[in-house]
Amino acid sequence: MRGNGLSGQSRTRLSLLIVATTALTILTGCQSDEPSEENGTTRSESQCARVADVAPEASARKTALVVDNTASGLFGSLPPGVTSALRAAQERGDSLVLVGVDGAGAPPSRTIALDPAPGSDSQASQRARALTLECVPTWARGDDLRPTGPGSRILSALGRAAEDQPETILVVSDGVSNSGEFDLNKQQFDVEPKGLADALRDANALSPALRGKKVVWAGLGDTSDEQRLPQSARTSLEKLWGAVLKAAGATVTFESEHAPSTTPAPPGLPSDPITVPAATEVRDGCATRVSIPSSLLFAADSADLQPEADGVLDPVVDQLQKDAEATAIVAGHTANYGDAGYRKDLSTRRAQAVVTALSARGVNTARLESVGYGAERPAVEEFVNGRHDTAAAARNRRVEIEIRPGGCTR
Structure with a gap:
């Protein structure tokens, strides 16, 4: 059995039947990608919606995914390292906490069952799990996780993700924080890392929930063509975030491998300017x-x-x-x-x-x-x-x- 299956508790035949029925419902509710006559959405979108409706088990461990959908970043598929980490989380039976980066207000979030059929190894359940992983980019880039205000408060999104006590916090973001206490448009990219971390700690901007958390970051410095960062800024970002997360009591690994983006930023996003000073x-x-x-x-x-x-x-x-x-x-x-x-x-x-x-x-x-x-x-x-x-x-x-x-x- 997988994840949160029979370990520590005995499932009845009826519960296994319900699990299998759930998986089959997800997969057989719609069998093609043709638009629905009722609402015009594609069948694949409908399937993802069905998977998202599966309630996560209360006892499931959690993995968090912080996604930066602000206008300065790159869009498209998730980096390979993140996809691999999500697959491993699914094998463990984790639920997924999705958190979006915002510029104002509370970061948007939602929780998904990474394993929609825990305890079942049927073909339908296996296909439902594969579909769930395929749907994560759709949820991550969806309207629910779009920013509502200008700028990027990445530190706030990390703190929100940590509140759910995940095993790991995966981050897909350019790392250019430009709102709130951590504002690189004012502090600039060559700010002393320890000085920045100390200032954020003194301003109570570091969430206590981050202490002891493991952060895996992909896409650092990968901004849009219109706001391309110089190499000096990209190099500094790793030092800055390393110092800030260390001050918060977290550990961080920066992944260099990432999938090239082919998808332009959607229209209508709040402004997210990056200021690079001039001589x-x-x-x-x-x-x-x-x-x-x-x-x-x-x-x-x-x-x-x-x-x-x-x-x-x-x-x-x-x-x-x-x-x-x-x-x-x-x-x-x-x-x-x-x-x-x-x-x-x-x-x-x-x-x-x-x-x-x-x-x-x-x-x-x-x-x-x-x-x-x-x-x-x-x-x-x-x-x-x-x-x-x-x-x-x-x-x-x-x-x-x-x-x-x-x-x-x-």
Whole structure:
């Protein structure tokens, strides 16, 4: 027997007959995918609805699936790793808690019996189980789990899933949280992971229900073509969510394998903007000062330039190549969080990494100078009424390049 079959209790012949009848009803209620004359829905949709109507057993263990149907993410089939995990959960006899990511209000949820015929090994029951797994993507992407407000409160959805005490929380999401206390449009992708986690804990944004939970995450960083993330942001997301879930007492595994999406986002979804900052350039006397947010160049807590950094530095290279007498001072700045010595070292290594990149593009190192200030020269104040402002910290994490043309003596 399977899952919650005869283990620990004795089923009567009548109960087995009811189970078998349920499975047969699911499968024989409709035998084709032709539209129903009554309501215009396809037969497969009708079958999924029948499976969903099977009440989960009260004693069944649970697996949760958090699905991000917000406008920034990818749609389509579920990743292979998630499908495999669902199959294993069905073998155990788990029920499935489906939770949608929303931007406002309570995350939508529903519970499904992964095994619609527990205790039965008949052909009809086996086919009903196969149908159930085939229907999970339909339920996961259905209207019931669509967001009702703008943005993505992914942390809230994780907390809601944990409340049902599942064995595992499966997550299919781009991971770009942009609403509530965890707002990467303000904090930016290179926010210090521990600093972010501490701020969320201090704001009571980490659900106690997450403690001890196992999280398996697929699709992290996989945003729509219209809002494609730079590699630095994708790299940072794993560090950020790893730190946040660790602070909540959970463990997380990030799955890299995923099924390519072929389905466009449905129309009418609430807005879910992703803000990637841009470099700014201002005149400062005879010099030009270029300020580049660190998130455009580096992943969180890293001094390794990301592949897209070359494109960000192109305007600087152009200016230095047009004027053979021009010089540049590259200054690294960090937020005012953590050990001062570490901040100074990180800012110094980042400034030197930019100098090395400019040199590799043909700029003579004799014309370049690097310096790291740590948090000694903030662009804005980070602490307001004794509380650390992570959005202000994002503005302070930057690399400034002062370009002095030939003859500029400031």
